[in-house]
Amino acid sequence: MDATAAAEIELAGVRKEYPGGSVAVASLDLVVPAGSLTVLVGPSGSGKSTVLRMVNRLIAPTAGVISLDGQDVTKSDVVALRRKIGYVIQHVGLFPHQTVAQNVATVPKLLGWDRKRVSARVEELLDLVGLDAGLHGKRYPHQLSGGQRQRVGVARALAADPVVLLMDEPFSAVDPIVRGRLQQEFLRLQETVRKTILLVTHDVDEAVRLGDHIAVLSEGGKLEQFAPPAELLARPASAFVAEFVGADRGVKRLSVTPIPRQGLRAVGEVDGGSPRLPVSATLYDALAALLEGGTGHVVVTDGEGELGAMSADDIYTAATTGD
Numbered sequence: 001m002d003a004t005a006a007a008e009i010e011l012a013g014v015r016k017e018y019p020g021g022s023v024a025v026a027s028l029d030l031v032v033p034a035g036s037l038t039v040l041v042g043p044s045g046s047g048k049s050t051v052l053r054m055v056n057r058l059i060a061p062t063a064g065v066i067s068l069d070g071q072d073v074t075k076s077d078v079v080a081l082r083r084k085i086g087y088v089i090q091h092v093g094l095f096p097h098q099t100v101a102q103n104v105a106t107v108p109k110l111l112g113w114d115r116k117r118v119s120a121r122v123e124e125l126l127d128l129v130g131l132d133a134g135l136h137g138k139r140y141p142h143q144l145s146g147g148q149r150q151r152v153g154v155a156r157a158l159a160a161d162p163v164v165l166l167m168d169e170p171f172s173a174v175d176p177i178v179r180g181r182l183q184q185e186f187l188r189l190q191e192t193v194r195k196t197i198l199l200v201t202h203d204v205d206e207a208v209r210l211g212d213h214i215a216v217l218s219e220g221g222k223l224e225q226f227a228p229p230a231e232l233l234a235r236p237a238s239a240f241v242a243e244f245v246g247a248d249r250g251v252k253r254l255s256v257t258p259i260p261r262q263g264l265r266a267v268g269e270v271d272g273g274s275p276r277l278p279v280s281a282t283l284y285d286a287l288a289a290l291l292e293g294g295t296g297h298v299v300v301t302d303g304e305g306e307l308g309a310m311s312a313d314d315i316y317t318a319a320t321t322g323d
């Protein structure tokens with residue numbers, strides 16, 4: 001699949017008051033840059049799902065404007081709008097009496113594609129999410145693991161090549177190990193497809209791992225902070241954000257901070273048996289390797305060879321530089 005156009009999502013003064021007077025979102029301004037992955041994170045009841053469901057018009061805002069590439073979604077034809085937006089939810093919502101291939105083919109068939117084009121697309125998508133079309137395509141959802149079902153949900157959402165992907169707790173129904181793997185695969189997939197993704201989670205670690213940007217919401221859909229993960233962890237904008245990201249935010253930052261290429265110590269100074277790791281790794285990986293290795297140092301490498309070494313103090317310095 002080629003990288004196709006992605007659209008900017010803009011919310012301006014968006015409010016949602018449910019019948020009965022509960023104000024899920026009081027007034028939200030948010031811009032989700034085209035082709036980026038923005039995570040909406042916040043405690044239960046902070047309005048995250050409400051925001052997502054307003055973007056694809058499953059519910060209507062009480063006030064304000066939501067636009068895709070400058071076009072007001074409430075003024076677009078709803079069928080055409082939903083074709084532009086893939087939607088993935090926690091329990092996937094696959095059709096139980098249809099095979100995996102039929103599930104993925106749902107939207108292309110609705111669009112009237114001929115059989116050959118539909119089956120080529122299904123094969124391409126299953127391959128993209130790491131499933132074998134020959135093996136898994138003929139199975140029914142109950143014959144798959146939770147993680148495989150989740151991948152089918154993503155494949156189905158991508159079927160008509162939408163410009164936007166909305167994902168509501170997409171990885172929370174699977175165990176932590178499968179979740180970690182799906183998150184990694186999903187990041188690789190996003191490198192290929194470069195959609196504009198708005199993803200909801202209540203899990204800060206997931207937000208940090210996945211987001212180009214993180215929007216932290218508190219009660220009433222109040223935007224507490226909108227920032228890249230490293231900035232959010234280094235400089236929480238309010239006591240609410242600091243508490244929400246957790247007292248271990250310093251440790252979390254290690255996992256989003258790259259190993260520096262400059263200022264490494266000479267490899268000759270350190271024990272030859274020190275663990276080695278690529279410069280593309282994070283400070284978190286470096287610390288983990290250092291603790292595991294027992295020599296007090298790690299050696300950093302790239303394609304050409306050894307770049308230098310780091311001690312625990314060096315990792316500390318790299319983690320706190322720029323504060």
Ligand SMILES: Nc1ncnc2c1ncn2[C@@H]1O[C@H](COP(=O)(O)OP(=O)(O)OP(=O)(O)O)[C@@H](O)[C@H]1O
Binds near residue numbers: 022023044048
């Ligand atoms: N259909 C509805 N009618 C009335 N109130 C609703 C409705 N749906 C949601 N709410 C209320 O709106 C608020 C926001 O709900 P929403 O589901 O958007 O939050 P959330 O952040 O996604 O929560 P969670 O993480 O628990 O899924 C909550 O107080 C909720 O009770």
